[in-house]
Amino acid sequence: xxxxxxxxxxxxxxxxxxxxxxxxxxxxxxxxxxxxxxxxxxxxxxxxxxxxxxxxxxxxxxxxxxxxxxxxxxxxxxxxxxxxxxxxxxxxxxxxxxxxxxxxxxxxxxxxxxxxxxxxxxxxxxxxx
Ligand SMILES: [Zn+2]
Ligand SMILES: [Zn+2]
Numbered sequence: 753x754x755x756x757x758x759x760x761x762x763x764x765x766x767x768x769x770x771x772x773x774x775x776x777x778x779x780x781x782x783x784x785x786x787x788x789x790x791x792x793x794x795x796x797x798x799x800x801x802x803x804x805x806x807x808x809x810x811x812x813x814x815x816x817x818x819x820x821x822x823x824x825x826x827x828x829x830x831x832x833x834x835x836x837x838x839x840x841x842x843x844x845x846x847x848x849x850x851x852x853x854x855x856x857x858x859x860x861x862x863x864x865x866x867x868x869x870x871x872x873x874x875x876x877x878x879x880x881x
Contacts, residue, residue, distance in 0.1 A: 810853025
């Protein structure tokens with residue numbers, strides 16, 4: 753490591769922040785989840801991880817899809833809502849790859865599509881009879 757710390761010109765840099773790639777001394781960096789980060793980047797990482805654990809759209813879509821499949825009549829509405837929520841979640845995950853639940857959102861779309869199909873077949877069966 754060469755050159756001084758970004759925040760302390762008198763101190764030699766000992767580490768590079770994984771977030772902003774700038775060089776810092778011992779006092780400036782901390783270990784966060786195995787990542788060496790400076791203070792501003794650490795704060796951003798904390799805010800980010802809180803946002804990430806708060807991201808529940810894929811789970812919501814999945815639960816709606818499952819409930820929709822096993823419910824008669826009204827289930828068709830739940831399946832449609834599940835598809836809308838899951839597609840919205842997938843778009844958001846695509847825009848920000850750090851967000852979790854991609855597979856879950858995909859499953860939600862698959863299950864609710866199947867649910868829709870089952871419900872439609874059910875309606876057809878009732879009409880034909
Ligand atoms: Zn940084
Ligand atoms: Zn420093």
